[in-house]
Amino acid sequence: MSKDRDMSQALLDQVNQALRLGTALRIQGGNSKAMLGRPVTGELVDTRNHRGIVSYDPTELVITARAGTPLLEIEAALHEAGQMLPCEPPHLGVEATLGGAVAAGLSGPRRPWAGAVRDYVLGTRVITGHGKLLRFGGEVMKNVAGYDVSRLMAGSFGCLGLLTEVSLKVLPQPRQCLSLCLPMGRQQALAALAEWGQQPLPISAACHDGEALYLRLEGGEGSVQSARQRLGGDELDSGFWHDLREQRLAFFDDPAPLWRLSVPIASGALNLPGRQLIDWGGAQRWLKSSASAQSLRAAVAQVGGHVTGYAPGEDSSAPLPAALLRYHRALKQQLDPQGIFNPGRLYPDL
Template sequence: MNTDLSKDLLEQVNRALDLGTPLRIQGGNSKAMLGRPVDGELVDTRGHRGILSYDPTELVLTARAGTPLLEIEAALHEAGQMLPCEPPHLGPGATLGGMVAAGLSGPRRPWAGAVRDQVLGTRLITGHGKLLRFGGEVMKNVAGYDVSRLMAGSFGSLGLLTEVSLKVLPRPRQCQSLRLQMSRRQALAELAQWGQQPLPISAACHDGEALYLRLEGGEGSVRSARERLGGEPVANDFWHELREQRLGFFRQPAPLWRLSLPLACADLDLPGLQLLDWGGAQRWLKSDAPAHALREQVAAVGGHATAYAQGEHSIAPLPAALLRYHQALKRQLDPQGIFNPGRLYPDL
């Protein structure tokens, strides 16, 4: 299906600007648990969809923001390619625009880059009521900002995405997943050591009992690493289940927290159950501990914590100086503050 609703979306935005009406931008709504609730007129992007251009030899795909991720991944798979950042869907209706707006990346993130690293260009309806192109093809940056990459993780607070151009990559020729029995502390030590060596690791997760590794690359390099590291082979589906939060860990009853930490961060003694992803740079925590206590402990080692439950305190508050930068950027792109007001922070 290929449908261009850019004129309709532009009219809706301009009408909202005239009336001073806030807008709640929504695609598949699969990331609704993140951020604060938004009270505004619904802008549903799902009708604005379709792959506009894709030449596998150029490693670039351009599609409308409402295009389902499943449709994009199917087209890439047929050509032997993939989205390098391995974005989680967290629901059947996930869209390309939602992928960029949420900025979430899967297990391959430390080795292949984040969502923002794959964004080459965008088309965006701004808070000035104009449909503009940024990035790869025509317009570069305005006001000193790399606008296209700023969209990653902005949760629709800076404008309405209508189109995205992405860098894609060939799928690895060989993939082998392993399970190595070791403690979490030992796993972090081993990963720190392996990170200095030419091993074809593309995912690393510790579930509380064992370390899971994914090896990807040429047949020879994967086989050599497999022989060196040992362990037991496991199904490659493990990484899809981890990405989509379907492992048994995620079904535990306590609230879910995502901890973003420096790569070399040591093991943390936190209340609750932990699951390590991204080689330890992303840690999932199931805990009933108070939010302020968790955030203080995580901030002490240079990280931050996000609660996977929509509400006032789900996203960690920004330091005052950093908040001022965010507010200045919001004023540049959305001077009337109509796009997803308060989704990330109450003063944004």
């Protein structure tokens, strides 16, 4: 406990010094998500020394770890106990940390069926812009203006505070996992997914690369084998989903800029310039295209979606509607009134 206090105190001291001097802070863990959002200038806060699993009881299905703990370390401990992080947060680098995974809020192929990162955050310890280390969620509830602060940290990219500790709900690994490849076109695949989505099939991942539909079936042996016989296709190495999550498929080797499109799951095929990879059963589309951000956002907005660029720059984050931006500003003012945490990382004036 003494070592934990020392590590927390070092981070707290750095934040309080920044508040006294009016210095911006650039929060960083493994830096594996540096391509997302705008570049931040400021004094570096490296969380990687604040690491280690604080508590983990498999019978409680909860793990608590410090923000600088490598994701690999957490997943190894869970795997040994036959459990997992259901949201499959992408690493995008061997140095990825728990704090970075929560701050980025990214989820893997299981997202539409299991939920997002924020759905599994039970509690956090956060250093706020008031220079205090507070606990949110879990056993002690301290919310700001009615907000669930712990879950708001997911996807905030460090703009609301400095995460020091996270408690996550975990789940048992499925008893059986089987992956399939079914050759078919994009329209046929989207129609099939829409139909299967209304049926009790144990699908936990679905992807289409333009030529074939890839499915992952998870659950009890009986339900998986029954679905396998019904759906047909060829068995696929389950490593495919890891490569998809980590952007290691051949599709991602294309040198064109990478865009992430989030759209309603029943959007159908999108006529956009470049190459597409359908993920999340249709709700997430990866696009390799040199088209402008403005033209892509205009096209995707017509189906009720938004676009995120996977390269640092002014156009990487989708602009917020005015009403939503007011909420963001109000929340930022509550938690970081001096604006020292990752200023401008998500939006220019936050």
